[in-house]
Amino acid sequence: MHQHQVSGKRFGGVTLLNAVITVVEILGGIFSGSLSLLSDAMHNLSDTISIAIGYGAQIISQRPENSKRTYGYQRAQILAALFNAALLVLIAVVLIIEAIQRFQHPEKIDGPLMLVVAVIGLIANFVSMFLLNAGKDTSLNIKATYLHLLSDTLSSVAVIIGALVLTFTDAEWVDPLLTIIVALYIAYEAWPIIKTTFNILMQTSPAVNYDEIERDLLAIDGICHVHHLHAWMIDEHHNSMSLHINCDDIRLSEAEQIYQQVDQLLKNKYQIDHVTIQAECYRGRHERLFNPDSDQF
Missing domain, CATH: 3.30.70.1350 (Cation efflux protein, cytoplasmic domain)
Known part of the structure; x- marks a missing residue:
């Protein structure tokens, strides 16, 4: 029981931290004009929703079986995973469409502001990873969230690289290019989740001989x-x-x-x-x- 409560506090802390940094990145992306910063914010937003839904589904899945759910509530986590993965793909598609439009109509980007916000996002992601690090080897659910945060960290690094380039050059094309790369990575990350949840909901047989x-x-x-x-x-x-x-x-x-x-x-x-x-x-x-x-x- 104590371990469950600690996990809940950690999930809560990570959710709150991701929500705050999402707001900061959205504001930073709007004022700096950086689409890649907004894409990172959308990634963080999806993670915030995913963490909250995932933790809620974890709680529901622990309810005992009854006459209405004779197999219990274990598939609550599968439904949550499918929703979260579909949300990631939808966000990736929107970002790619916006990036293509930005290629056609470049906008001036405030590189220094973009850099400051991206660094803040990177620090927040490191803190989130630290909060879940203790439980990542004892809970698959926490480990999955930890890996999600690791992808956020890599995304923040990409935005920082773009910000450094834009601070010293006028290569506005770097921003939509990084946006497409991050969006493709998000979709790539989401696809195995969609495939696995689809197989489970279709009652696919387990892979045994x-x-x-x-x-x-x-x-x-x-x-x-x-x-x-x-x-x-x-x-x-x-x-x-x-x-x-x-x-x-x-x-x-x-x-x-x-x-x-x-x-x-x-x-x-x-x-x-x-x-x-x-x-x-x-x-x-x-x-x-x-x-x-x-x-x-």
């Missing part, structure tokens, strides 16, 4: 056939599976012993957390592990 699973199950004494197998991901950490096994005409107490072996095998070797098994004597003996394969997508 199903032929090997079938061989291991058939090696258990009492199982003569396996069919009608379904596997899906509840979230990125929890997998479920249901399957039918054919056995001889045995007593229920003997079937329970087989169930225990199947459960332990799938949990320990294949990280399947929840297993539902249906034992049958004759039905399904000629069916395959999966239904006849169709075109896979």
